[in-house]
Amino acid sequence: MKKIKSVLNTRLGFMTFLILCLWLKTIVTYYLDFSLGIENFLQHFLLIVNPFATLVLLMSVALYFNRGILSYIAMGIIYIADSIFIYSNVLYFRSFSDFISFNSITGVGKVAKGLGTTTLGVVQARDAIYLIDIVIIALLFIFHFIKVDRRPFRKLNAVATTCLGLMLFSADLAGSEANRPQLLGRTFDHSYIVKYLGINAFLPYDSIRSAQNDQVRSTATESEMDKVLDYVHQNYAAPNPTYFGKANGKNIIIIHLESFEQFLIGLKVNGQEVTPFLNKLYHDKNTIAYDNFFNEVGSGRTSDAETMLESGLFGLPAGTSVFTKLGTSNTFQAAPAILAQKKGYTSAVFHGNVGSFWDRNSVYKNMGYNYFFDKSYYDTKNPDTASLNTYGIKDKLLLSESAKYLEQMQQPFYTKFLTVTNHVRYQFADEDNDNFKSTDLDDDEINQYFKTAHYLDKSVEEFFNYLNDTGLSKNSMIVLYGDHYGLDKNSKGDSQHKELATGLFGQDPDTWSKFNETQYQRVPFMIHMNGLKGGIKHTYGGEIDVLPTVLHLAGVNTSQYVQLGTDLLSKQHSSVVAFRNKSLITPKYTVYPNDSGSPTVYENKTGQEIPLKDNPRLAMQADKWLEDVSLKLKVSDNVNNKNLLRFYTPTGFIPVNPTNYSYQNQVQQLVKRRDELGVKSTSIYSRNGNKSTTNLYNTDALQLQDDRSPIDSWSYLGKKEK
Numbered sequence: 001m002k003k004i005k006s007v008l009n010t011r012l013g014f015m016t017f018l019i020l021c022l023w024l025k026t027i028v029t030y031y032l033d034f035s036l037g038i039e040n041f042l043q044h045f046l047l048i049v050n051p052f053a054t055l056v057l058l059m060s061v062a063l064y065f066n067r068g069i070l071s072y073i074a075m076g077i078i079y080i081a082d083s084i085f086i087y088s089n090v091l092y093f094r095s096f097s098d099f100i101s102f103n104s105i106t107g108v109g110k111v112a113k114g115l116g117t118t119t120l121g122v123v124q125a126r127d128a129i130y131l132i133d134i135v136i137i138a139l140l141f142i143f144h145f146i147k148v149d150r151r152p153f154r155k156l157n158a159v160a161t162t163c164l165g166l167m168l169f170s171a172d173l174a175g176s177e178a179n180r181p182q183l184l185g186r187t188f189d190h191s192y193i194v195k196y197l198g199i200n201a202f203l204p205y206d207s208i209r210s211a212q213n214d215q216v217r218s219t220a221t222e223s224e225m226d227k228v229l230d231y232v233h234q235n236y237a238a239p240n241p242t243y244f245g246k247a248n249g250k251n252i253i254i255i256h257l258e259s260f261e262q263f264l265i266g267l268k269v270n271g272q273e274v275t276p277f278l279n280k281l282y283h284d285k286n287t288i289a290y291d292n293f294f295n296e297v298g299s300g301r302t303s304d305a306e307t308m309l310e311s312g313l314f315g316l317p318a319g320t321s322v323f324t325k326l327g328t329s330n331t332f333q334a335a336p337a338i339l340a341q342k343k344g345y346t347s348a349v350f351h352g353n354v355g356s357f358w359d360r361n362s363v364y365k366n367m368g369y370n371y372f373f374d375k376s377y378y379d380t381k382n383p384d385t386a387s388l389n390t391y392g393i394k395d396k397l398l399l400s401e402s403a404k405y406l407e408q409m410q411q412p413f414y415t416k417f418l419t420v421t422n423h424v425r426y427q428f429a430d431e432d433n434d435n436f437k438s439t440d441l442d443d444d445e446i447n448q449y450f451k452t453a454h455y456l457d458k459s460v461e462e463f464f465n466y467l468n469d470t471g472l473s474k475n476s477m478i479v480l481y482g483d484h485y486g487l488d489k490n491s492k493g494d495s496q497h498k499e500l501a502t503g504l505f506g507q508d509p510d511t512w513s514k515f516n517e518t519q520y521q522r523v524p525f526m527i528h529m530n531g532l533k534g535g536i537k538h539t540y541g542g543e544i545d546v547l548p549t550v551l552h553l554a555g556v557n558t559s560q561y562v563q564l565g566t567d568l569l570s571k572q573h574s575s576v577v578a579f580r581n582k583s584l585i586t587p588k589y590t591v592y593p594n595d596s597g598s599p600t601v602y603e604n605k606t607g608q609e610i611p612l613k614d615n616p617r618l619a620m621q622a623d624k625w626l627e628d629v630s631l632k633l634k635v636s637d638n639v640n641n642k643n644l645l646r647f648y649t650p651t652g653f654i655p656v657n658p659t660n661y662s663y664q665n666q667v668q669q670l671v672k673r674r675d676e677l678g679v680k681s682t683s684i685y686s687r688n689g690n691k692s693t694t695n696l697y698n699t700d701a702l703q704l705q706d707d708r709s710p711i712d713s714w715s716y717l718g719k720k721e722k
Contacts, residue, residue, distance in 0.1 A: 598619055
C-alpha cells in the first residue's frame with residue numbers, strides 16, 4: 001500500500017491512475033451501453049486497448065504546466081470533461097442510437113429540443129457507476145491519501161508522454177486498418193470509428209470531415225442551382241398517360257433485395273429453381289418486369305442504391321457514400337417527403353441491422369421518413385436470429401415481425417423493407433433453407449449465394465401471402481429491386497462472375513472481358529399491382545430511374561424536382577445507362593472511357609470490341625454518350641457535395657425539418673396517432689375491428705416455431721419498446 005501511495009503521489013503516477021480510471025469507465029460504456037457489433041477476438045482486443053492512446057494524449061497536456069497545482073487542476077478538468085463527454089454519449093446513444101457528432105454540437109438547440117422529453121426517460125439507476133470514480137478520487141484527496149506533487153516536471157518528459165500517445169494511436173490505427181481496410185476513408189457506420197479508434201477519436205474525426213464538407217459547401221453559389229435546373233428541365237421525360245396515376249392513393253411497398261442479381265431469375269441448380277416465387281412474380285400478369293435494368297452503385301453500394309431510389313441523385317464517385325459523408329446534414333427532396341406532402345402518405349423503413357449503419361438513423365430524418373424500425377425493434381434474444389457478421393437479422397424474421405408495425409400504419413403508406421440475408425458472406429445454416437442443394441464450385445461464397453437467395457425468395461413469398469390474406473395487396477403497389485451485384489471479386493482478386501459463368505453456364509474463361517462483367521450488373525426490377533398491365537419489358541434503365549417511375553405511377557408529376565433519372569414507362573425515357581465509373585451501356589453498345597485515346601466500345605449482341613478507326617460515326621457517338629454521362633454525374637456530385645438543394649425549394653414543397661422526427665418510442669407514436677384519429681383511422685388494425693392481423697402471417701422460420709409470441713399479439717409491442 002505504501003508503494004501504491006508513493007506512486008500516486010507523483011505527478012506521472014497520478015496521471016496514470018486517472019488514465020486507468022477513465023479507461024475502465026470507457027470499457028464499461030463500450031460493453032454496457034454501446035452496440036458496437038464486435039465480431040472477433042481482434043476487434044475485442046482493439047476495443048479494449050483503443051482508449052489508452054487518446055487518454056494519454058489528452059492527459060499529457062496537463063504535464064506541460066510547470067507548477068504542480070496548475071498541472072493537477074488541468075488533469076482534473078480534463079478528467080471531468082471526458083467523464084461528462086462519455087456519459088453524454090451514453091444518454092445520446094440511448095436516445096438516438098448514435099454518438100455525439102460535430103453537427104449535433106453545433107446544432108445544440110435542435111439536439112436539446114429532441115432530447116428534452118426523453119432525457120429523464122433514458123437515465124437509469126445503474127448510471128451511478130459513471131460517478132463512482134469521481135467520488136473515490138475526491139475522497140482520496142480529502143483523506144490525504146493523494147497529495148499534489150509540487151515538484152517541477154521536465155518538459156522533455158511531457159513531450160515524451162505526448163509522443164507515446166501518438167505512437168499508441170498509430171499502432172491502433174494500423175491494427176484497425178489491417179482488420180478494416182479504408183476505415184477512415186470509407187466508413188459505413190459511426191460505430192466502426194468508436195469500435196476501432198475509441199469514443200474520444202470519433203468527435204475529432206467527425207469534426208474534420210464536417211469541416212471538409214463545409215469548405216466545399218462554402219464555395220457554392222445560388223447561381224449554380226440555376227445550371228442544375230436547366231439540365232434537369234432539358235432532360236425531363238414526361239409521364240406516360242397510360243400509367244400516370246395508376247397507383248394513385250395506393251400503398252407503396254418497396255422490397256430491397258439485398259445483393260440480388262438478375263441471372264438468379266429463372267435459374268435452376270441441380271434441377272431445382274433457386275427463386276421459384278420470384279420467378280412466378282416476374283412473369284405474373286400484374287407485374288411489369290425489366291430484364292435490362294442495371295445497378296449503378298459506387299463505393300456506397302446499398303446506401304448508393306437508396307440514395308438513387310429516394311432522392312433521384314447518384315452516389316459519390318469513390319471511397320464513401322452520400323449517407324455517411326453528407327447525408328446527416330444535406331438538404332433532400334426525397335420520396336417520403338414528396339409523397340407525404342403531395343398525397344398524404346405515412347412512411348417507414350424496416351431493417352434488421354443497427355440504426356447507425358450507413359448513418360440511416362440520421363439520414364432518414366433528413367429525407368422525411370416518419371418511422372424507422374431498426375434491429376432494436378425486433379426480438380433478437382435467440383442468437384440464431386441474426387448473422388454473426390452483424391449484417392442483421394434473417395429475412396423471414398424481419399418480414400414476419402414487421403407485420404405488427406405495418407398493420408398499425410395509417411394508409412396510404414410508403415414503406416421500405418431492407419433485407420440482408422442474401423449479402424455475400426452472411427453466415428447461414430442449411431437447416432434454415434430446407435436443405436436446398438447448391439452448386440459445388442470452387443468458390444464457397446458462390447455456393448452460399450444460391451442458398452441465401454433461395455431463403456430470400458421464401459421470405460418474400462411468406463410476406464406476399466400475408467399481404468394477400470390481409471387484403472393489403474389489393475390496395476398496394478409493390479416494387480422489388482436488386483440493390484447491387486452480389487458477386488464481385490474473390491479473395492484472390494478474380495471475378496466471381498467469371499467462375500460462375502465458367503462453372504455453371506459453360507462460358508469460355510479465355511473470352512472473359514470487362515464487357516462480360518458489365519453484363520452481370522443487371523439486377524431485377526419489378527412493379528406488381530393488381531390491375532396493372534404487366535409484361536417483361538426490355539427497356540434499358542437503372543436505379544436512377546426508379547424514383548420518377550414510382551412517383552409518376554403514384555400521380556405525382558416530377559418536373560419541378562431535381563431528379564437525374566427518367567421514367568422507365570415514359571416514351572421520352574433515356575436508355576443510356578450511366579455507371580459510377582463513367583462507363584455506360586445502351587441497347588446496342590457498351591462503352592468505356594479511356595484516359596488516353598478513343599473509348600472502348602463493345603457490341604452487346606456479339607460481345608466483340610468494335611474497332612472505332614473503321615467506324616468514325618460510332619466513335620463520335622460514343623464520345624457524345626460519354627460526355628453526357630460525365631455531365632450527368634458531375635451535376636449529381638455538385639448537388640450532393642455543395643448541398644445545392646438548400647438554394648431551391650419546389651413550388652408547394654416544404655423543406656424537411658429533421659427535428660420533427662424521432663425514432664424512439666415509435667410504438668407509442670403509432671398508437672397515439674391511431675387513437676387520435678379514432679374511427680377515421682385507416683390502419684389495417686383499425687379496419688380489422690381493432691384486431692391484430694399478425695396471426696395471418698405464416699412463416700416456417702425455425703427460430704419462431706417454438707415461440708410464436710414475437711408476432712402473435714399487438715400487446716407484445718409494449719414490451720419491446722426502446
